[in-house]
Amino acid sequence: MASNRTFTMIKPDAFEAGNSGAILKMIEEAGFKIIAVKATQLTPELAGKFYEVHAARPFYADLCKYMSSGPIIAAILEKENAVEDFRTLIGATNPANAAEGTIRKIFAKSIEANAVHGSDSDENAAIEGSFYFSQFERIS
Ligand code: CMP
Secondary structure (H helix, E strand, O other), X not given: OOOOEEEEEEOHHHHHOOOHHHHHHHHHHOOXXXXXXXXXXXXXXXXXXXXXXXXXXXXXXXXHHHHOOOOEEEEEEEOOOHHHHHHHHHOOOOHHHOOOOOHHHHHOOOOOOOOEEEOOOHHHHHHHHHXXXXXXXXXX
């Protein structure tokens, strides 16, 4: 059964640029409910753990450095068909390939500093949400 939750991070580039509010507004206007949210900053070690699946990729070291370079916002979002609909809302990983009107097209600076993260599966949405939030930190 498809889950109705996904997980997102507003990344250091978007947070630093003061775009968190505008991005959260786009997320809510697209019909997502924010059921858990916090501002925090990753250590390089925690960033490495979160992105462990990419450990063998050439961009991994830079990604960990970048993701721990400043504050982020982590959130669990709820909507029917959440994972797929959120990936449509944010657009392609590389903003150069992102569709007009998507969050990455509007706010991302590069393939690395691409404004937001969105889970790529229901399974990863649950794992990634649990990385940041306990059941007591969620609305339900
Ligand atoms: P995200 O969707 O959070 O998942 C992995 C992240 O690695 C990606 O967004 C980018 O921030 C970063 N990244 C950097 N270089 C690449 C690349 N060449 N391909 C995919 N992701 C990249």
